[in-house]
Amino acid sequence: MSSRILRPSTAFTLDPSGKEKKRKKDEGHLAFVRKLPCLITGRYGVDPCHIRYGDPLYNKSRTGKATKPDDCWVVPMIREKHDEQHSQNEHLFWKTQGIDPLAVARDLYAISGDEEAAQRIIAAARVRKRI
Structure with a gap:
């Protein structure tokens, strides 16, 4: 006789509550990010690029192609x-x-609205890239 292990719907999620969360939008932050230089090239004229992959280190869930992550996860x-x-x-x-x-x-x-601090964050990430 075989048996089947039933997994709860939350078995592979970062949110054990099982409740579906609504995406958090922040138009102000997106407008702020549009003023910044590209994280990779340093050029201006950017889009806020949503990061879709998940990472438990940041308590970030993965999002599929049909949905966007919260607006806090943009570069x-x-x-x-x-x-x-x-x-x-x-x-x-x-x-x-x-x-x-x-x-x-x-x-x-964390520093949304502070362009000087954002410039430093981007510059530091780009310097680490070259190392």
Whole structure:
């Protein structure tokens, strides 16, 4: 006789409550990120690029293609790099860049509105990329 192990619907989620969360929007933060230089190239004229992959270190759930993550999980990227990032394995893309986009997104959200501090965060991430 065989038996089947039933897993609760929350078995592989970061949120054990089982409640579906609504996406947190922050138009002010998105407008702020649009003023910043690209995290990869340093050029201006960026889009806020949502980071979709999840990481328990940041208490960030993975989001699928049909949904966007909360607006706190964005980094500034020129359109070319933004498209490139979404056209391949996102985690591998960032590993190749040598940048932790979740750390940058977290730090940018914490100082949202302070362009000088944001410039320092982006510059530091780009310097670590070259090392």
